Amino acid sequence: MSTRYFDGDFATVEYHDEINVVIAKMTDYPGENQFRKYMDSIITAVNETGCQNVLADTRDHPPLPESEMRWSAESWGPKAELAGVNQIAALATQHVATKMTLDTVTEQSTADDIERQYFAKFDEAVEWLTNEPS
Numbered sequence: 001m002s003t004r005y006f007d008g009d010f011a012t013v014e015y016h017d018e019i020n021v022v023i024a025k026m027t028d029y030p031g032e033n034q035f036r037k038y039m040d041s042i043i044t045a046v047n048e049t050g051c052q053n054v055l056a057d058t059r060d061h062p063p064l065p066e067s068e069m070r071w072s073a074e075s076w077g078p079k080a081e082l083a084g085v086n087q088i089a090a091l092a093t094q095h096v097a098t099k100m101t102l103d104t105v106t107e108q109s110t111a112d113d114i115e116r117q118y119f120a121k122f123d124e125a126v127e128w129l130t131n132e133p134s
Helices: 032-049 066-083 096-108 122-130
Strands: 002-007 011-016 021-026 053-057 087-091 115-119
Touching: 002 032, 011 032, 021 032, 021 122, 032 066, 053 122, 087 122, 115 122
Parallel strands: 021 053, 053 087, 087 115
Antiparallel strands: 002 011, 011 021
């Protein structure tokens, strides 16, 4: 069963109890306020479920402004770590601009110790997050 923590026309955040993973997916950049509400809902899901694993489905993720990349790395990452996030698996995008955005956020994320990894397949990402074959 899944519990939805964010439901917008540009993004969703759900906790899937059968695999113990919070899944976040964004398909459009809605502006600073809505983007940050979406990101903070990931932390809410982690807080409420005790789940330490986040799967970021970035296959349709848009590029982000520099200010959001910096905020994600310097502010959101440490808050997510305090909430209990240990690992973030990202489903790799084929969009060059988005890949550059995600690489920049990962490189700038020196304010936290969250382990981040890219995957081509959903099952591989879940297996890495849960340490269980899918």
